[in-house]
Amino acid sequence: MVDYIQKGSARYWRGISALFLGSFVTFALLYCTQPLIPTFVEEFKLTPSYASLSISLTTGFLAVFMLIMSWFADERGRKVIMAISLLGSATLVVIQAFTDHFAVLLVLRALQGIMLAGFPAIAMAYINEEFDPAVTGLVMGIYVSGNSIGGLAGRIIVSTLTDFFSWHIALGGIGLICVLVSIWFWFSLPESQHFSPQKRLMKDMIPVLSKNLHHTSLLSLNMIGFVIMGAFVTTYNYIGYVLMASPYYLSQTVVGCIFIIYLVGTFSSTYMGRLADHMGSAKTLCLGIGIMIVGCLITLESSLYGKIIGVAILTFGFFGSHSVTSSWVGKCAVSHKAQASSLYLLFYYLGASVLGALGGKFLAWYAWNGVVFLLAPSLALALLLAVILFIKEERYKVCIGNES
Template sequence: MPRHLPGTPGYRALNVGMALIGLAAFGLLYATQPLLPRLSAHFAVDATTASLSLSVTTGTLALLVVPATWLGQRFGRRRVMRAGLVASVVLMFACAAAPTFATLLVLRAASGAALAAVVGVAMGHVAAEVHPSGLGAAMGLYVAGNSVGGVTGRLVSSIVVDVAGWRWALAAIGLLGLVATVLFWRLLPPPTGPVTAGPSAAEGRAGVWRDPALLALLAVPFLLMGGFVAAYNFLTYRLTAAPFDVSEAVIGAVFLTYLAGTAASALAGRAADRVGRPPVLLASIALMGAGLLLTLPPWLPTIALGLLIFTAGFFGAHSTASGWAPVVGAARPATAGALYVFGYYAGSSVFGAAVGIGWHAGGWPLTVALIGVLIALAALAATLTAVGTSRRPAVSRSERPKVSA
């Protein structure tokens, strides 16, 4: 059975299904982010410690994403994604009842393990099921689902926490994830063909270490996602303190800037198919940096505008880089895709908490400076990837190897 072509019913059904999985996964993964000040107050922990409720989840996910890819190859991608989503929903309801902060961290780490079976397989599933002519747009739509999940989860939890507390807010996210899981289960079409075995772990790693262009590209999600999560983590504390003193519900409205990522992901995916990935990726990174600078003035409208631009730039960059990874690593696309996801969530785990040192030492200005360094390094890595791939011989789409993940 041929892979899904743009405009066909299978292509549309796949895109809807993958958007739903992105919505569920991002909502569940980042459920505690808008609740960090409440967790600090309830459990008597500081901002950096409270951010561990997010970092342990993304850290566990990063560590297990490559084994999850192998599970997808062994048992089927669709089956593994379904199991991971169900487990994640159950664990979210358990988090809502956590009696201590230590218990919450254990449950959040387990959630990361379950979500590794989702996000570790999802990008590879899109790459394996979609014809190369529509891969950029399909990956953009999947990432757009991520951004919708991010804004929906944050908005729901921010509203519920004001009314009923953080436990009910987490339960509401669990319910949202359950609905998305049921719809995903029903809508995702069967695979277009049998899952083929990917390269062995040793073969995959050896190939990656010998490819400077791919190594540089894998640094992009590590750096950008780290800066992105850190910005949202500590901006929450900034807005709940003087001179803003806004409620969680208002912060939830600020998180509506995530919707910029929905549009930017889809637009960047189409633009990458038309004009090439390097210029779209570099432009998106520059946009992210410009938006970050706009958050410096202590004026809420400027912060909201800056966050809007920052978020659009991030998701544009992520959409472009994620579609580029299996192309740059064409000889080992499953490994390249898995390592991209590893870098993405490892950056979230490492810098999402580490930038807290800047927050405690110098407030928002130092936090912005540290995130700016990460963005500049990502731009350098993207440039090195563009230079490295420009020296390779051209490969036609018909000659590219089939992707399995």
């Protein structure tokens, strides 16, 4: 049996750098239209909720098609599917730069969601299969930190280029950058050593998904993923809209710079991933969700600084929570890890679509207080599920992945 990728080896550095940059591309492309929601509202005469479909449609299609892509990866191999996914998605963003119709943009964003579906779940499975189990929490944290850097870079690049030129040039610019990074990923990621492609029938997917859905701990983790991602995306979907309006009147570039807050996620995902390896996943997850709730409530503060601090705290809690939850899913799934990861990410990105769309309604009805009114109770429910997992872990003192 070939050894796992050991910390400090040449394969380790190639692997984590490729996965980090693949994660960077995924979030940069997935949310590159998020800072453009106020621009779309003004240019196309849309409501905030309808303009946010440029995010919700992408995450929704990504969520559904991840299940299918994970099945293809079992047959075709991990690396090739991930590489095609990144390169195809980046190319679609370049194409989006040439459209002047919002409906066409939405179609292309939906296609982008389908294409992007080939990366996140498969990357999580790759980490759990190929890296030394002693460092999977750390590696998953580094991988998730790529989300924060990608989201930060994508938003700042798009916001700044839109302010100085146009949103067309902004999308073209971020798309070309991601094309180059995707090509580098293709040549850098080590080939799978602990996985052999095998022929699978699509009809066999149902029993596997059913088994995962009947695994109560996995189901709880999936529901937690739904809420934390939904709360995170909803916050960033509409906070820019609030800050560009009265009484703040911030410019597109300044609002884009606020996404520097993402840097706290780069730290928290790695830090809390390592913390989970030592303190336990359940305790760390409860801590992360609790931090998200505190941040969410602080955004009720009317001052600009209060809102920014609140978003920063929520961001810290989100990336830490996602790092722990995604790693825990891989440990719970004793078989069919790619499908378990896909199911988790199905819930995760559906949360972004559902709560992201609902957030626009609550914003229209009750302004920013309405958004918080939607998110705070949802996060409280996620915390309750995490506490139940903690009690369960303490009671049995065994890995809940052994659950039948």
